[in-house]
Amino acid sequence: MQLRKGIFAILALLSTIGAAKAAQPESDQTLLAQGRYLAQAADCAACHTAKGGTPFSGGVRMNMPIGSIYSTNITPDPKTGIGQYTEADFARALREGVAKDGRNLYPAMPYTSYSKITDTDVDALYVYFMHGVKPAHRANLAPDIRWPLTMRWPMRVWNALFLDDHRFEPRPDKSVEWNRGAYLVQGLGHCGACHTARGIAFQEQALDGSSNAFLSGASLDGWFASNLTADPTTGIGGWTAQDIETFLKTGANSHATAFGPMTAVINHSTQWLSHSDLESIAIYLKSLPGAATASRDATQPNDRLTDMAHGARIYRNFCVACHLANGSGTAPYLAGLAANPNVQEKDPLSLINVTLNGAEPLVIDGQPAPYPMPAQRGALSDIDIADVLTFVRNSWGNHSPAVSPSDVENVRRQTGNDK
Incomplete structure (x- = not known):
């Protein structure tokens, strides 16, 4: 009798835990769906998905006055993508044009526009890219730009002059x-x-x-x-x-x-x-x-x-x-x-x-x-x-x-x- 009671107690506990876990993914799925929609509205795929390539794995060539650059891997791959990014890292890259390692991004990345994105939308985008995108191990390509134009520190000056880092105000x-x-x-x-x-x-x-x-x-x-x-x-x-x-x-x-x-x-x-x-x-x-x-x-x-x-x-x-x-x-x-x-x-x-x-x-x-x-x-x-x-x-x-x-x-x- 005691054994049967113990088994029922364990099953009841597991059922409760399972119900709690089921409720959490539903919330996560809502946020993930929102992030997917926002990524479409932001047209991330057009720049970060090469023709015939894995979604968001980068490699799209972009021509700039100083040479050509290639879009980066923004899948959650921990080695070649953004899998090691915290949400703060993600937000900084998105809205300030600064990668996790401190490198300044070129303004082909439209962070001067993305600086207007709300915290709520950044949160949803981060959830989507970390949990709704398949990781792809694809190394980023070096830009076709001659030294000294490859130096990134001048972008700090550029940002000081041209980046308006304020959220959209209705x-x-x-x-x-x-x-x-x-x-x-x-x-x-x-x-x-x-x-x-x-x-x-x-x-x-x-x-x-x-x-x-x-x-x-x-x-x-x-x-x-x-x-x-x-x-x-x-x-x-x-x-x-x-x-x-x-x-x-x-x-x-x-x-x-x-x-x-x-x-x-x-x-x-x-x-x-x-x-x-x-x-x-x-x-x-x-x-x-x-x-x-x-x-x-x-x-x-x-x-x-x-x-x-x-x-x-x-x-x-x-x-x-x-x-x-x-x-x-x-x-x-x-x-x-x-x-x-x-x-x-x-x-x-x-x-x-x-x-x-x-x-x-x-x-x-x-x-x-x-x-x-x-x-x-x-x-x-x-x-x-x-x-x-x-x-x-x-x-x-x-x-x-x-x-x-x-x-x-x-x-x-x-x-x-x-x-």
């Missing part, structure tokens, strides 16, 4: 939705890291909407990141809030289609955001005043316009099947070119790049887009591409500066070697 005169959108755009989403022009020291010229430079478009690593302000020609002034939500959810709307680095943003990040967060982003972006980046002076000298006829022939032979004779395309599958803000942008960098090298497919809900832009670098010469882009940029109501063959030659040389 504005009481704005709505809850506006503040949520501002937090996502300025902080987690770090949109300014690509869409805001940088100064001579590679610093973003603005970190929020207090300056018209914020999100007004910028050239970076072979592409021109679009103007996200309310400018009606090169920005999103003609887009409704629903247009913005649709673009972030699917990578396309009736005005434009994502290409270049924005494809990775759609694939890894924005398509997974909740409806309320997408709505908040749209509300915030629609509140930004316009910042024009295009030149639409009809009297501007434009010698290359004499080759419009050649550009029109190239368009008929290579482009008309998808983009149609009137440049309207077939949204959302095939981008329209008439009144497209990317087409009318003063800087033709993205147009040249996507024409030369094509576009990676958008993958929405696991389904690749059926008609990605094909690469034309082998089929068209520098003159061909310059003339067809000049034709497109000055047809169907578009009016933008001509593209020169030397512009195309530069991008061709920088983005690959033709055999």
Whole structure:
């Protein structure tokens, strides 16, 4: 009898312990799920997952004015990743750009934006990366930068000048939705890291909407990141809030289609955001005043316009099947070119790049887009591409500066070697 009572007592104790343990993982799972969502909102995968590589194991090449660097392994591997990081170490790297060993990170890591992230969100991100990401043993690659530019101590001076290490503070005169959108755009989403022009020291010229430079478009690593302000020609002034939500959810709307680095943003990040967060982003972006980046002076000298006829022939032979004779395309599958803000942008960098090298497919809900832009670098010469882009940029109501063959030659040389 005593033995039976003892057994029942042990079983009851084990049951109690088991119930307590079951309750704890439920709490952890909630935090982990939150961290996973925040990592998607922060688009960590786009920079820290190489093509075909293990998620978050690094190795993505990034070109900077001083040379090239490679993203680091942020899996919880204890030898090559961040497995030895405490939460304080993690927060310092994320928001101050300082690794566990004291090395300063280059500002290709958008810590000037991540500095706005709240303590609660840092906690959730830390739980996710430590417990929701599979460890990957992959050594970090050394930067392709010559000494003495490899020295990291100047970054301490850079941080003192350009890092605003303050958390996001909601504005009481704005709505809850506006503040949520501002937090996502300025902080987690770090949109300014690509869409805001940088100064001579590679610093973003603005970190929020207090300056018209914020999100007004910028050239970076072979592409021109679009103007996200309310400018009606090169920005999103003609887009409704629903247009913005649709673009972030699917990578396309009736005005434009994502290409270049924005494809990775759609694939890894924005398509997974909740409806309320997408709505908040749209509300915030629609509140930004316009910042024009295009030149639409009809009297501007434009010698290359004499080759419009050649550009029109190239368009008929290579482009008309998808983009149609009137440049309207077939949204959302095939981008329209008439009144497209990317087409009318003063800087033709993205147009040249996507024409030369094509576009990676958008993958929405696991389904690749059926008609990605094909690469034309082998089929068209520098003159061909310059003339067809000049034709497109000055047809169907578009009016933008001509593209020169030397512009195309530069991008061709920088983005690959033709055999």
